[in-house]
Amino acid sequence: MNVRKKNKPSPHLGRKTNLVREREIEYTISTKEYEIGLGKIIKGDCLDVLKTLSSNDFILAFTSPPYLNAINYDDHVEKVKGKIQRWERKEISYDDYRLFLVERFKELLAVIKPGGYNVVNISPVGWNGERTALPFHFVSWMESIGWKFKEDIIWEKSIARDKRSGVLLQHPYPGYYYPSLVAEYVLVFQKPAEGKNKTNIYWNRSQREKDENKINLNDYQGEKSKNVWKIRPVAPQENVHPCPFPIELAERVIQFYSYKGDKVIDIFAGSGQTNIAGERLERYHVGIETQDEYVRYALERLKAVATQEKLFK
Secondary structure, eight states, X not given: OOOOBOSOOOOOOOOOSSSOEEEEEESSSEEEEEEETTEEEEESOHHHHGGGSBTTOEEEEEEOOOOTTTOOHHHHHHXXXXXXXXXXXXXXXXXXXXXXXXXXXXXXXXXXXXXXXXXXXXXXXXXXXXXXXXXXXXXXXXXXXXXXXXXXXXXXXXXXXXXXXXXXXXXXXXXXOOOOOOEEEEEEXXXXXXXXXXXXXXXXXXXXXXHHTOOOOTXXXXXXXXXXXXXXXXXXXXXXXXXXXXXXXHHHHXXXXXXXXXXXXXXXXXXXXXXXXXXXXXXXXXXXXXXXXXXXXXXHHHHHHHXXXXXXX
């Protein structure tokens, strides 16, 4: 049963004196919602949770979906808990994966405001000796459900983690070239607006609001002005999650595609990188995550950030 709330303005989430508050919410499913700082983390499947949120309520979504056949998140959590020594990749059919993403991003479309953005970090994935060009397939999937493609940005990682390029060193002949994989895609989509004069996120902003959100351009003429962003990836020892994007990447997206006081959502929240970036940048943020271990870890990190932000207010 679809229980989406009717389209109406929703109050912003304010700061709480108790930084974390848990409450059970009964929809068609049982979820746990944790309010913290300027936002919240909801434990549950985003396919179900999104149906309970108000339509046209968020200005920006930023996420990185689970990679096809790349990470077995259930086993990874068991490894984090110390119950197993290592986790194994779990095979998922291409059609099941496509349906998994299409269903969830279709629900996401309903909660984004017209003119608002959906920014997705995604990359090709290797499996059984073959590479699947997920970013290119993903664009057509999103367009088929109503998202409008706007930008393709390359996130260039400053550190290579694979040894593919070494093949040519061992066999310096044509046909042995396999470049190191140091890039992922950041794809920008927009929800179509209802009129030509509303096809952006600034049409109804006051000059004061624009001035309060003026972007510092001191370092803009370097790589920020181009569609290749050079940002250091997160080292394994820096985060419990197996594949977090850098907070710097989330902060850059949030600064470019939202204003202070806007609502930002991450439907695959993981360790809470988008939530942390939103908290730092004074956005109201919502993260949705299925794994208890990641939810607890994100809450611990968010609590520290919210406490620090509160001290300097």
